[in-house]
Amino acid sequence: MRPSFVTLFAVLTAAAPFDKRQATTITDAQILNYALTLEHLEATFYQEGLANFTQQDFEDAGLGGLFYNNLKEIAHDETTHVSFLTGALQAAGAPATAACDYAFGTTTLAEFVTVANVLEGVGVSAYLGAAASIVNKDYLTAAGSILTVEARHSAFWRENQSPPQSPFPSPFDIPLDFNEVYSLAVQFITSCPKSNPPLPVKAFPAITLTSPSGEVVNGTTLELTVAESVMAAGAYFITSTGSVAAPLMGSGTKYSVTVPSGAQAGQEYLVLTKDMNAPTDENIVAGPVVIMVADNDYGVTVPPTPCPSETAPPMSSQAPPPPMSSKASPPLPATTTMPAPPATTCPGELTGAYQTPHLIVPIKSTSPNQAYGTQYTATITETECVIFNFDIPASYAGKTCEYNFLFPEQSMLETSSYTLSGSGSLDMWALSSAADQSTSWNNAPAKASHLGGWSPSPGSKWSPWSGSCAAGTAVSVEMCASESLSFTFFEDT
Numbered sequence: 001m002r003p004s005f006v007t008l009f010a011v012l013t014a015a016a017p018f019d020k021r022q023a024t025t026i027t028d029a030q031i032l033n034y035a036l037t038l039e040h041l042e043a044t045f046y047q048e049g050l051a052n053f054t055q056q057d058f059e060d061a062g063l064g065g066l067f068y069n070n071l072k073e074i075a076h077d078e079t080t081h082v083s084f085l086t087g088a089l090q091a092a093g094a095p096a097t098a099a100c101d102y103a104f105g106t107t108t109l110a111e112f113v114t115v116a117n118v119l120e121g122v123g124v125s126a127y128l129g130a131a132a133s134i135v136n137k138d139y140l141t142a143a144g145s146i147l148t149v150e151a152r153h154s155a156f157w158r159e160n161q162s163p164p165q166s167p168f169p170s171p172f173d174i175p176l177d178f179n180e181v182y183s184l185a186v187q188f189i190t191s192c193p194k195s196n197p198p199l200p201v202k203a204f205p206a207i208t209l210t211s212p213s214g215e216v217v218n219g220t221t222l223e224l225t226v227a228e229s230v231m232a233a234g235a236y237f238i239t240s241t242g243s244v245a246a247p248l249m250g251s252g253t254k255y256s257v258t259v260p261s262g263a264q265a266g267q268e269y270l271v272l273t274k275d276m277n278a279p280t281d282e283n284i285v286a287g288p289v290v291i292m293v294a295d296n297d298y299g300v301t302v303p304p305t306p307c308p309s310e311t312a313p314p315m316s317s318q319a320p321p322p323p324m325s326s327k328a329s330p331p332l333p334a335t336t337t338m339p340a341p342p343a344t345t346c347p348g349e350l351t352g353a354y355q356t357p358h359l360i361v362p363i364k365s366t367s368p369n370q371a372y373g374t375q376y377t378a379t380i381t382e383t384e385c386v387i388f389n390f391d392i393p394a395s396y397a398g399k400t401c402e403y404n405f406l407f408p409e410q411s412m413l414e415t416s417s418y419t420l421s422g423s424g425s426l427d428m429w430a431l432s433s434a435a436d437q438s439t440s441w442n443n444a445p446a447k448a449s450h451l452g453g454w455s456p457s458p459g460s461k462w463s464p465w466s467g468s469c470a471a472g473t474a475v476s477v478e479m480c481a482s483e484s485l486s487f488t489f490f491e492d493t
């Protein structure tokens with residue numbers, strides 16, 4: 001990677017001065033400074049993130065393994081982009097823009113991970129949109145070689161969202177024009193050095209997506225707040241093949257927009273226009289705002305699979321014998337509608353009605369006061385336990401409930417997974433009261449009774465307990481491991 005980068009730099013420095021198009025359009029030097037403006041923003045964002053959060057913080061949030069190394073690599077890429085673009089501009093005798101002051105509005109690790117994802121997506125759309133305006137082919141290649149890396153950063157962040165987003169949600173990415181990108185970037189900029197060369201760009205009033213959070217699907221109603229009162233008549237999603245009109249309601253600073261079926265999966269951009277014509281710099285009155293549209297093939301809406309989602313939640317409380325009225329709720333507060341799991345043909349199939357856990361909360365003796373909230377990934381060891389909550393429907397009154405731990409062969413899982421190592425047993429306890437998002441090792445409900453222990457083996461089922469259903473209540477069970485056993489699972493949606 002690095003050798004060809006150096007070669008490219010050599011080509012670039014030889015290619016001065018910048019080609020200039022008509023006075024009213026943007027020059028290559030301005031495009032490189034525009035790119036540099038974004039790279040400074042990204043580089044600072046990651047430097048702050050690395051200063052704010054430790055590797056342990058990310059691991060505690062379920063982002064373990066190679067995550068932190070990759071994060072540092074991304075931060076390094078962005079600072080390298082800054083020095084590369086700065087060098088290219090200086091070599092061509094053009095002033096290079098310096099870093100500004102920023103306010104990213106991120107205080108928590110979760111916000112950092114969310115904004116990182118958005119920034120990389122905007123980076124992709126910015127380079128893609130700028131490409132057609134670059135005159136010098138060497139600069140075009142340079143921009144292209146940065147674009148492809150930003151796209152891989154974007155894929156990395158999308159997969160590391162919680163819940164994960166498709167790393168490549170659509171066959172095409174969406175180009176944005178200079179003003180659209182600048183409108184998004186300027187929201188993070190508080191002030192810039194006076195000496196920075198001016199850019200021929202302007203920002204439209206910002207739109208904030210008030211609700212919902214997370215990925216949306218077509219038909220979802222978006223509640224929007226505009227930074228200033230505007231007279232919007234149209235709402236458009238910008239896609240890779242043009243813009244798609246969306247139903248709009250509201251006035252002034254408050255609007256609601258329904259996601260149209262033509263919205264493109266992935267990081268979408270919504271703008272408001274003053275008329276019903278397709279959006280251009282002339283008729284946009286506010287935006288863009290980033291809207292994450294779910295890829296229907298991924299994550300949010302799971303199509304029928306041979307081995308469905310109930311294999312992933314490792315436990316269920318089963319109430320025979322009423323007929324299958326499978327209304328399995330997701331274990332996480334979902335922002336989108338979830339399908340009922342399709343009929344299964346997996347071994348260990350559950351008969352009767354069943355409930356998947358509605359809350360999965362890890363607790364760790366090594367960070368006894370940390371509340372992890374619901375997690376998609378969890379590890380069970382001697383020092384890290386997991387609490388599962390089940391909401392037992394009132395209609396289960398008088399019935400028998402059974403806890404079942406389904407442990408399929410890895411090969412049977414499509415979107416979920418687990419790893420198992422070491423030896424020992426999994427042990428389960430009923431807790432004296434229900435856990436919640438703020439449960440930590442130290443404040444967890446007391447273990448009321450030991451339900452059993454089991455040496456897990458793939459392809460089998462463990463039923464540690466059955467008894468009368470605690471209908472209409474939330475019950476919690478805790479699972480820990482003994483000896484060297486380590487069990488990590490990824491809970492899909």
Ligand SMILES: *[C@@H]1O[C@H](CO)[C@@H](O)[C@H](O)[C@H]1NC(C)=O
Nearest residue numbers: 045048049052104105106112
């Ligand atoms: C780093 O922490 C400061 C102080 O909480 C915060 O203002 C800033 O937005 C954070 N930066 C990032 C990138 O998370």
Ligand SMILES: *[C@@H]1O[C@H](CO)[C@@H](O)[C@H](O)[C@H]1NC(C)=O
Nearest residue numbers: 217218219220259260261262
């Ligand atoms: C969403 O789009 C799909 C495919 O275009 C369509 O079948 C479905 O009816 C749409 N749903 C809504 C709520 O518009």
